[in-house]
Amino acid sequence: MVEEDIDVVLQKLGFGRMQFIIFFGCAIQQWYVSNEQFGSGIAGVAAGCDLNIDDERSSWMIASIFTSQILSSNVWGFLSDEIGRRKQMLIAAAMTMILSSISALMPNFWLFLANRFLVGCFVTGLAQAVLTYVSEFTQISLRPRIIIFVCYFIGLSMIYVPAIAMLLLPQPAVRISRYISMSSWRLLLWMNLFPGLIAFVLIYSMPESPKYYLSVDKHDEAYAVLNWCCRLNKGKDVTLQSLGIDRIALPRLRRSTMPIRITSRYCSKLERLWLSAKxxxxxxxxxxxxxxxxxxxxxxxxxxxxxxxxxxxxxxxxxxxxxxxxxxxxxxxxxxxxxxxxxxxxxxxxxxxxxxxxxxxxxxxxxxxxxxxxxxxxxxxxxxxxxxxxxxxxxxxxxxxxxxxxxxxxxxxxxxxxxxxxxxxxxxxxxxxxxxxxxxxxxxxxxxxxxxxxxxxxxxxxxxxxxxxxxxxxxxxxxxxxxxxxxxxxxxxxxxx
The missing domain is CATH 1.20.1250.20 (MFS general substrate transporter like domains)
Structure with missing residues (x-):
């Protein structure tokens, strides 16, 4: 049985159709992440009249968004290594879009602030999973370039959001109830969701990272993902077995003898988080x-x-x-x-x-x-x-x-x-x-x-x-x-x- 290093396998498969699909999905996802991070600032300023946001309240909002991202970062990192990159992205993306769309309906500042705090918690998991996921399908020599290509969509977002704001913000508000008027800044928040919806569909159809599967000792699943990648890149008649590869290896594989305290059901969540990151x-x-x-x-x-x-x-x-x-x-x-x-x-x-x-x-x-x-x-x-x-x-x-x-x-x-x-x-x-x-x-x-x-x-x-x-x-x-x-x-x- 021929066992091959996964990085060698990725190099043999090259950057083909599979990697392009994953790159495109992650790039669109990065576009949405930037829309949420960059667009909330513009929408917050535009919402000043409706929600009575003065300088002091603006400071509260900026501080709350950053605080939510700081507090949730390590939790998302832990979850990604435990449940997988793809699953984490889908959970974080769904919750971010739901909460962001709801925030556009908030009738007062404090509800808007609380909602944007929660959006910050979930968009953090989305932001960090994108880079990890796309890199684990890419050969080492191409990783820096692929990550920079994904970053193109940060610049695209920084053009898209103000361009949409130019079209929407001058438009008058339409009152739909006693407490809520459909102001242009609310429409702006919803317009920012479109890349996220596209990315969610694309990532839902993608496989889990083969490196993650290997790190949790799921060799058959990792082999199946790379075999699918091989067929997409090399042709439907080409398989890993036809290339002489019967098994995939990950040199720095997770040890099977994990510390007892980490796996114990009596271990607290915080203790488990610390021991796994130590x-x-x-x-x-x-x-x-x-x-x-x-x-x-x-x-x-x-x-x-x-x-x-x-x-x-x-x-x-x-x-x-x-x-x-x-x-x-x-x-x-x-x-x-x-x-x-x-x-x-x-x-x-x-x-x-x-x-x-x-x-x-x-x-x-x-x-x-x-x-x-x-x-x-x-x-x-x-x-x-x-x-x-x-x-x-x-x-x-x-x-x-x-x-x-x-x-x-x-x-x-x-x-x-x-x-x-x-x-x-x-x-x-x-x-x-x-x-x-x-x-x-x-x-x-x-x-x-x-x-x-x-x-x-x-x-x-x-x-x-x-x-x-x-x-x-x-x-x-x-x-x-x-x-x-x-x-x-x-x-x-x-x-x-």
Whole structure:
């Protein structure tokens, strides 16, 4: 009986029809995830008049969304490694779409807030399962490129949501009951669901990850999935057996002798969660988890933390008529002008257009990364983009002029935003299958902590201590650059699984 390593089998099967179907389903799912994460912010602002959302309540909503994602991340990572990637995605997707559609009907702020908190809990499981699932059907050498291709749909979402908002938000509300008026922001939340519905149908028709099956000792099921993949990729008459493969192996397979405490029925859920994740901080895994988790914190805080404030920066640089001033001087002038919005709930064409332009820049950056991956190592690209971010942050201290300032700001926050998924691809490569979802979940959880801290930090300091605010991010990106130098090169030092 010929036993073959699963990564060798995936390399022999290549990237064919099966992988394309799975990639397309996961990419559409990523589109929906981004719609929920990005669209809730736009819908929240647009709902300001209907639900009486002032600045304080906006802060509550942002904090609650991030908190729900932070609290639920590790639970979803544990579930994914226990029940499977596909099953987790289907549960998380169904609950996210149901709760999101219900949130569009909420008559007051507190019910809307509670509902969006629950949406955040479930969309977290969806976000982290997508990367794990698509990577486990892809040969190691193609994983970074495939993950970046999936990220194209993040940029697409950042264009789609404001484009739909431009069409819907100017439309008048239609009252359907005494307590609920069918406002345009409610329709926007429903329009964001369409990619999720398509993705749910596609993923429902897909098989479970063969690596997950092997990690739970279901060899026959894993063989059947790869055999189906073989027929789709090579032709219906070609099977694994015809290729001389009788059995699939996973070198870093889950040990059959699990600790008694984990399998005991008397073990608490929290204790089981800790014991199952404990190997992440032991042995070979400790170094790479430490590096990747810290990088997720720094890249999330710079990328997402500054992106949240991008429209505000655009508005300030446009309104203040001091074109020769540096950014921090503009902030100081703006704070003295005491400018307020005409309407709290108003999202004008200029702001929505800025969102779309930013989305186009992110999409273009993802495309550039995918092209660079054809010639350069993943580590080299991370070094290059982090260096660009550091230089742009330093230039913000001296740059003058509307367009120059915006270019420097974009170059500070877009590179870390667009490269953080490459760091997650390192985790997927170096961590064994039985721990992979937990590792991705924990890294994304720490990243979201960084985003929340960065959002609050910028909000409290960027008008009063602008110089400290932006130079702190330069220091953060320098730290990121040092950590990246310690990462492995693509397949160097990466164990098979």
């Amino acid at each position: 190997p992440l901080v032991q042995g070979h895994n400790r170094r790479y988890m430490g590096l990747c988790v810290t990088l997720c914190f720094t890249l999330y805080s710079t990328g997402f933390g500054l992106t949240v404030w991008a429209p505000r920066i655009v508005r300030i640089t446009q309104r203040v008529e001091e074109n020769k001033a540096i950014l921090c001087d503009l902030m100081h002038i703006y704070s003295k002008l005491n400018i307020t919005e005409v309407e709290l709930c108003r999202l004008d064409f200029f702001i929505l257009r800025s969102y779309m332009i930013y989305g186009c820049i992110c999409l273009g950056t993802f495309m550039l990364i995918s092209l660079l991956l054809m010639r350069f190592h993943r580590k080299t690209i991370l070094i290059l983009f982090s260096s660009v971010s550091v230089i742009a942050g330093l230039l913000l201290n001296v740059a003058r002029g509307y367009y120059v300032l915006l270019i420097c700001y974009v170059l500070l926050c877009v590179p870390p935003l667009c490269t953080l998924h490459m760091v997650l691809s390192v985790i997927i490569d170096v961590i064994p299958t039985r721990l992979r979802s937990k590792a991705v979940a924990f890294s994304m959880m720490i990243g979201r902590v960084g985003t929340l801290m960065a959002t609050l930090y910028v909000g409290y300091t960027f008008t009063n201590n602008c110089f400290i605010t932006f130079n702190a991010y330069v220091i953060i990106m320098i730290v990121s650059l040092i950590l990246i130098l310690l990462l492995p090169k693509d397949t160097d030092d990466i164990g098979t699984d």
